[in-house]
Amino acid sequence: MNDLKTQLAQLAQQALKALYDLEADAPEWQPTRKEFEGDLTLVVFPYLRWSRQKPEETARQIGDWVVERLPEGAGFNVVKGFLNLSLGDGYWIKALLQQEEQGTFGPRPSQNKTLLVEYSSPNTNKPLHLGHVRNNLLGYAVAQILREAGYTTRKVQIINDRGIHICKSMLAWQKYGAGETPSSSGLKGDHLVGKYYVAFDKAHKENRQALIDEGFSEEEATEQEPLLQEARQMLQRWEAGDEDVVALWRKMNGWVYQGFEETYRRLGVDFDQYYYESETYLLGREVVMDGLERGLFFRKEDGSVWCDLTEEKLGEKLLLRRDGTSVYMTQDIGTAIQRYEDFGLEGMIYVVGNEQDHHFKVLFAILKKLGYVWAHHLYHLSYGMVDLPSGKMKSREGTVVDADDLMDEMVATARRISEELGKTDGMAEAEKDQLYHTVGLGALKYFILRVDPRKRMTFNPEESVDFHGDTGPFIQYTHARIRTLLRKAEKEGLPTAKASQYAALAPQERELIKALLRYPEVLEEAAQDLAPSALAHYVYDLTKRFNGLYQQVPILSDADATAVAFRLELARSTALAIRRGMGLLGIAVPERM
Numbered sequence: 001m002n003d004l005k006t007q008l009a010q011l012a013q014q015a016l017k018a019l020y021d022l023e024a025d026a027p028e029w030q031p032t033r034k035e036f037e038g039d040l041t042l043v044v045f046p047y048l049r050w051s052r053q054k055p056e057e058t059a060r061q062i063g064d065w066v067v068e069r070l071p072e073g074a075g076f077n078v079v080k081g082f083l084n085l086s087l088g089d090g091y092w093i094k095a096l097l098q099q100e101e102q103g104t105f106g107p108r109p110s111q112n113k114t115l116l117v118e119y120s121s122p123n124t125n126k127p128l129h130l131g132h133v134r135n136n137l138l139g140y141a142v143a144q145i146l147r148e149a150g151y152t153t154r155k156v157q158i159i160n161d162r163g164i165h166i167c168k169s170m171l172a173w174q175k176y177g178a179g180e181t182p183s184s185s186g187l188k189g190d191h192l193v194g195k196y197y198v199a200f201d202k203a204h205k206e207n208r209q210a211l212i213d214e215g216f217s218e219e220e221a222t223e224q225e226p227l228l229q230e231a232r233q234m235l236q237r238w239e240a241g242d243e244d245v246v247a248l249w250r251k252m253n254g255w256v257y258q259g260f261e262e263t264y265r266r267l268g269v270d271f272d273q274y275y276y277e278s279e280t281y282l283l284g285r286e287v288v289m290d291g292l293e294r295g296l297f298f299r300k301e302d303g304s305v306w307c308d309l310t311e312e313k314l315g316e317k318l319l320l321r322r323d324g325t326s327v328y329m330t331q332d333i334g335t336a337i338q339r340y341e342d343f344g345l346e347g348m349i350y351v352v353g354n355e356q357d358h359h360f361k362v363l364f365a366i367l368k369k370l371g372y373v374w375a376h377h378l379y380h381l382s383y384g385m386v387d388l389p390s391g392k393m394k395s396r397e398g399t400v401v402d403a404d405d406l407m408d409e410m411v412a413t414a415r416r417i418s419e420e421l422g423k424t425d426g427m428a429e430a431e432k433d434q435l436y437h438t439v440g441l442g443a444l445k446y447f448i449l450r451v452d453p454r455k456r457m458t459f460n461p462e463e464s465v466d467f468h469g470d471t472g473p474f475i476q477y478t479h480a481r482i483r484t485l486l487r488k489a490e491k492e493g494l495p496t497a498k499a500s501q502y503a504a505l506a507p508q509e510r511e512l513i514k515a516l517l518r519y520p521e522v523l524e525e526a527a528q529d530l531a532p533s534a535l536a537h538y539v540y541d542l543t544k545r546f547n548g549l550y551q552q553v554p555i556l557s558d559a560d561a562t563a564v565a566f567r568l569e570l571a572r573s574t575a576l577a578i579r580r581g582m583g584l585l586g587i588a589v590p591e592r593m
Contacts, residue, residue: 002520004072004087004091005028005029005040007070008029008040008042008066008070008085009026009027009028009029010026011065011066011069011070012026012027012029012042012062012066013025013026013027015061015062015065015066016047016050016062018065019051019061019062019065020047020050020051021050022047022050024047027042029041029042029085030042030043032084032085036077036079036082036084037077037084037086038076038077038084038085038086039084039085039086039087039514040084040085040087041082041083041084041085042059042062042082042083042085043081043082043083044058044059044062044081044082044083045081047062048081055080055081056078056080056081058081059078059081059082059083060078060083062083063076063078063083063085066085067085072087072088072090072091073085073086073087073088074086074087074088074089089503089504089505089510090503092505092509092510092513092514093499093500093502093503093505093513093566094500095513095517096513096516096517096569096570096573097499097500097569099516099517099573100569100572100573104519104520105519105573105576105577105580106148106580107147107148107150108148108149108150108520108523108524109150110150110152111149111150111151111152113151113152113346113347114151114152114153114154114343114344114345114346115146115151115152115153115154115345115346115347115348115349116153116154116155116156116339116343116345116347116348116349117139117142117143117146117153117154117155117156117348117349117351118139118156118157118158118348118349118350118351118352119135119136119138119139119140119142119155119157119351120132120135120136120139120157120264120269120271121135121157121158121159121160121352122157122159122160122260123160123161123163123165123166124159124160124161124166124190124193124252124253124256124257125165125166125168125169125193125194125197125256126169126190126193126194126197126400127188127190127191127194127259127263127402127403127404128190128260128263128402128403128404129400129401129402129403130386130388130400130401130403130406130459131353131385131386132403133267133386133403133406133444133448134383134386134448134457135351135352135353135383136264136267136269137267137269137445137448137449137532137585137586138351138381138383138448138449138453138532139155139269139351139381140155140268140269140270140586141449141532141535141584141585141586142349142351142381142530142532143155144583144584144585144586145523145526145527145530145532145535145584146527146530148523148527148584149523149524149526149527151527154272154273154343154345155270155271155272155273156271156272156273156274156275156339157271157274157275158274158275158276158277158280158335159257159274159275159276159277160277161253161276161277161278162238162249162277162278162281163235163277164231164232164235165197166249166253167231167232167234167235167238168197168200168201168204168231169193169194169196169197169200169252170196170234170245170248170249170252171200171227171230171231171234172196172197172199172200172203173193173196173248173252174248175203176196176199177196180192181255182255182258182259188258188259188262188263188404189254189255189256189257189258189259190255190256190258190259190260190263191259191402191404192255192259193252193255193256193259200227200231203227204225204227204228207225207226207227208221208222208225209221211224211225262404263403263404266404266407266441267403267407267441268441268445268586268588269586273342275335275338275339277331280331280334280335280338281326281331282326282331282334283330283331283333283334283335283337283338284326284330284331284332284333284334284335284337285320285324285326285330285334287333287334287337287370288305288319288320288326288330288333289305289320291307291369291370292305296369296370297319300322302322303322303323303324304318304320304321304322305318305319305320306318306319307319307362307366307369309362309365309366309369312361312365314358314361314362314365317329317362317366319333319366328359329359329362329363329366332359332363333363333366333367333370336348336363336367336375336378337367337372340372340374345374346374346377347374347377347378347379348374348377348378348379349378349379349380349381349530350378350379350380350381351381351383352380352381352382352383353382353383353384353385354382354383354384354385354454356380356382357380357382360378360380360382361380363378364378364380379530381453381530382453382454383453383454384453384454384455384456384457385456385457386448386456386457386458386459387456387457387458387459388401388458388459388460389458389460406444406461407440407441407444409461410440410441410443410444410461410464410465411436411437411440411441412440413440413443413461413462413465414435414436414437414439414440414443414465414473415432415436415440417465417466417467418435418436418439418593421467423435423467423477423593424436424593435590435593438476438588438589438590439465439472439473439476439590439593440465441587441588442472442473442475442476442582442587442588442589443461443464443465443466443471443472443473444461444464444472445472445585445586445587446464446471446472446475446536446582446585446587447459447460447463447464447471447472449532449533449536449585450470450533450536450537450540451533452531452533453530453531453532453533470540472582472587474540474543475539475540475543475578475582475589476582476587476589476590476593477593478543478546478547478578479575479578479579479582479589479590480589480590480591480592480593481550481593482546482571482572482574482575482578483575483591483592484592485555485556485568485571486568486571486572486575488556489556489564489568492556494556494564494565494568495561495564495565495568496561496564496565497561497562497564497565498562498565499562499565499566499568499569501562501565502562502563502565502566503562506549506552506553508545508548508549508552508553509549509553509566509567509570511545511548512542512545512546512549512570512574513570515538515541515542515545516542516570516573516574516577518538519538519577519580519581522534522535522538523535532584532585535581535584535585536585538581539577539578539581539582539585542574542577542578542581543578546571546574549567549570553567555567555568555571556568
């Protein structure tokens with residue numbers, strides 16, 4: 001299609017010269033709007049001052065000139081100043097068969113650029129939750145799409161494994177755990193540690209309320225609450241390298257890492273490299289001191305170091321406290337520089353919730369001020385929160401929707417609905433279990449990824465597992481239907497003719513071919529906009545078009561052998577595009593359902 005657009009642009013340019021003696025840039029042809037007949041449209045209004053004709057007559061003149069010289073042209077129509085060109089069936093048939101030969105549904109040529117995608121980045125004091133699920137699915141899909149578009153990608157996360165929140169879980173386990181371990185409790189390590197984070201919060205609130213009841217103000221009660229003071233002391237001991245505290249920290253973090261890995265495997269995401277805050281929290285301090293010496297930053301009277309970003313309308317940002325210790329921004333500066341040195345990057349994409357929008361504007365501005373050229377190629381993929389039909393999730397109280405529990409629920413829902421609809425009749429138990437997992441996780445992933453990342457969304461598990469409409473299971477079922485069709489054709493020895501001999505397309509065939517030919521264009525759009533939702537919408541549209549064809553046009557039963565051969569090629573290309581597109585979203589598609 002791109003080659004044809006280039007040819008048409010050149011023909012239109014030549015037509016303008018021949019008809020109106022106009023030297024113009026090659027005009028761009030756009031896909032014809034759905035409400036009009038045609039395949040590609042040229043807007044002629046910009047050329048009226050040279051044609052000195054009405055819009056309709058100008059369009060007819062250019063149309064006659066182009067179609068006479070374009071073998072693929074089947075005719076045109078004019079609507080006011082819009083020239084709508086129709087392409088012949090021969091073009092679409094040839095285009096589809098060439099697409100298969102050229103392997104269009106595969107990686108694009110290399111862009112010779114390395115991009116880093118950071119996602120997940122959890123705290124080691126609790127399990128991953130529904131918000132992390134959206135984060136992980138977005139990050140993984142973006143990295144996969146960029147890789148397919150020809151970029152070299154590196155998937156990383158930074159694990160927040162230090163700080164007061166970690167010490168809260170450690171202290172609560174010491175006080176209330178009685179030596180409990182993942183093995184003795186039967187809990188995943190991240191769930192076990194999260195249990196004690198909740199226990200700390202509960203005890204802290206009870207102690208704090210007791211102090212308030214004794215007459216302390218809320219602020220005084222918070223500061224003097226003994227459990228929080230102990231946690232702060234534990235953090236100080238960790239920073240000082242206390243052997244006992246460090247040993248406990250390593251043990252409990254080890255439990256969490258094992259739990260995280262299990263969740264990641266089940267969710268189907270992975271990483272090329274891990275960074276740990278315990279190893280990076282000192283990074284950036286020397287960079288800030290160097291920036292201070294260069295006059296890029298300034299020191300206040302109390303000794304703290306700041307960056308003035310008032311010209312960027314970002315105010316002033318603290319970089320070093322008055323005692324010389326770093327803040328999160330300092331660490332992020334150092335980590336960004338470290339990653340550039342590790343990978344030689346052309347750009348970095350941070351997949352982080354929209355509550356951190358300001359933070360990343362400041363980070364990018366500081367790195368630019370420091371003179372890093374690559375800082376101009378940093379991007380914050382900001383996404384909205386995920387709610388449930390019942391409302392917002394709550395943290396600390398232990399009522400957050402756990403990622404593992406959510407996946408269990410999705411598989412169970414897929415099992416129930418599939419069995420009610422008879423989708424697994426005749427399958428062996430092992431095959432059923434695999435299908436329930438594929439459908440359940442596919443429903444979860446598609447429901448989340450079809451939504452523009454910037455939008456806040458509500459996730460409804462029941463609604464997502466639907467075999468009709470804009471859902472993962474609908475697309476998965478269509479792929480399975482196509483694969484069953486192709487197996488049946490193979491068993492019957494079809495086709496018996498050459499697909500290239502097919503001559504006259506049904507309207508449903510033509511529209512499906514047009515959609516298939518858009519795959520490279522949609523992939524490029526999804527990569528440029530970092531928008532998995534664009535790819536999700538495309539695959540759904542493709543699926544709808546195939547189902548329209550399947551319901552209205554005989555595929556295996558047509559008396560015309562060339563029609564059967566061509567439609568099988570069309571079905572094969574559709575299945576390949578669905579499998580490839582869904583695969584980039586991290587969604588598996590079954591061979592049968």
